[in-house]
Amino acid sequence: MENLHRALAEIDAIRGQMARTTEFRGYGPATLAATGVLAVLAAVVQAHWLKIPSRDIGTYLAIWIATAALSVMIIGIGTIRRTRRVHFGLAKAMIYSAGEQFLPPIVAGLLLTIVLVRYAPQSLWMLPGLWQVIFSLGVFSSCQFLPRPMFAVGVWYLVAGLTCLALGGGERAFSPWAMGVPFGVGQLLVAAFLRYGETDDPT
Amino acid sequence: MIHERARLGLLTSLVAHPKGLPFGTLKQLCRLTDGNLSRHLKVLETARLVEISKGYALNRPQTFCRITVQGRKRYLEYLAILEQVVVDAAAAIKAESGGNAASALAQT
Numbered sequence: 001m002e003n004l005h006r007a008l009a010e011i012d013a014i015r016g017q018m019a020r021t022t023e024f025r026g027y028g029p030a031t032l033a034a035t036g037v038l039a040v041l042a043a044v045v046q047a048h049w050l051k052i053p054s055r056d057i058g059t060y061l062a063i064w065i066a067t068a069a070l071s072v073m074i075i076g077i078g079t080i081r082r083t084r085r086v087h088f089g090l091a092k093a094m095i096y097s098a099g100e101q102f103l104p105p106i107v108a109g110l111l112l113t114i115v116l117v118r119y120a121p122q123s124l125w126m127l128p129g130l131w132q133v134i135f136s137l138g139v140f141s142s143c144q145f146l147p148r149p150m151f152a153v154g155v156w157y158l159v160a161g162l163t164c165l166a167l168g169g170g171e172r173a174f175s176p177w178a179m180g181v182p183f184g185v186g187q188l189l190v191a192a193f194l195r196y197g198e199t200d201d202p203t
Numbered sequence: 204m205i206h207e208r209a210r211l212g213l214l215t216s217l218v219a220h221p222k223g224l225p226f227g228t229l230k231q232l233c234r235l236t237d238g239n240l241s242r243h244l245k246v247l248e249t250a251r252l253v254e255i256s257k258g259y260a261l262n263r264p265q266t267f268c269r270i271t272v273q274g275r276k277r278y279l280e281y282l283a284i285l286e287q288v289v290v291d292a293a294a295a296i297k298a299e300s301g302g303n304a305a306s307a308l309a310q311t
Contacts, residue, residue, distance in 0.1 A: 004293040011286050017219045018275075089279030 019093035024145040026083030026094060029195040035071040036187030042067040043180020053174035057124055060174055105138035125173035132161030132182050147197030153189050157182060204250055205281045209235060209243050214278050217253060223269030244268060252277055
């Protein structure tokens with residue numbers, strides 16, 4: 001019985017090794033583009049309903065956290081479905097590997113938001129910039145499993161995040177376009193690179 | 204085709220190195236002689252599971268082996284079958300030991 005368990009563990013280890021050296025094709029261009037459009041829509045909603053966001057941070061956070069949650073859900077469902085179809089025999093290992101790359105930045109972003117809201121509300125203006133910087137780290141860590149041009153997307157999010165921080169606080173920090181443009185353009189770039197950057201050989 | 208021990212070892216080494224491996228490295232990894240390795244590689248190449256190319260590294264001729272897309276696919280199919288066989292065997296052993304325990308309990 002012990003030998004059988006060892007054999008199963010070795011099969012899992014081989015799959016894990018293969019997953020680590022395989023280009024991930026589980027992210028669908030249409031799904032990623034949809035989240036870009038969603039970010040722009042969220043910006044439009046904020047611009048329409050929340051004229052002075054600094055006076056109602058709760059609503060501002062609700063709009064963007066809901067947008068992020070919906071995006072994660074859309075990407076999650078789309079990725080699981082597509083990975084099962086594209087990565088025959090490796091789907092579980094590939095999904096696990098992709099999650100390993102992207103979940104830590106998402107959790108870090110969420111915890112950072114909670115900490116700033118509860119203990120440093122005076123620093124909340126930094127949130128949009130910090131979210132983008134953290135997201136860029138997620139993109140960079142996923143780069144080795146994605147088409148090479150994806151590195152440019154990481155650079156885009158990093159530059160956008162740092163620009164938000166450099167431009168400083170006040171009303172500008174919570175502008176709907178400080179979130180809508182970086183995430184809208186960024187996700188559309190991801191979709192374009194996924195659509196046109198795939199190689200024939202997934203390895 | 205894949206189930207043969209040396210060829211399984213070859214493919215396992217090659218799937219872990221998708222960019223390919225030189226003949227010498229593959230020989231060391233699989234602990235095969237030149238002749239055996241050539242023979243097994245030829246079989247795998249004929250089945251289009253690996254591709255072999257010749258080139259130069261540090262001004263010395265080098266044979267390079269790489270698993271094909273079809274090879275990866277076939278290897279994954281093989282792993283899935285192997286996994287199912289092991290899972291079935293484990294379930295059978297568990298059921299048997301459970302049945303033995305139940306009959307022993309009934310006897311007492």
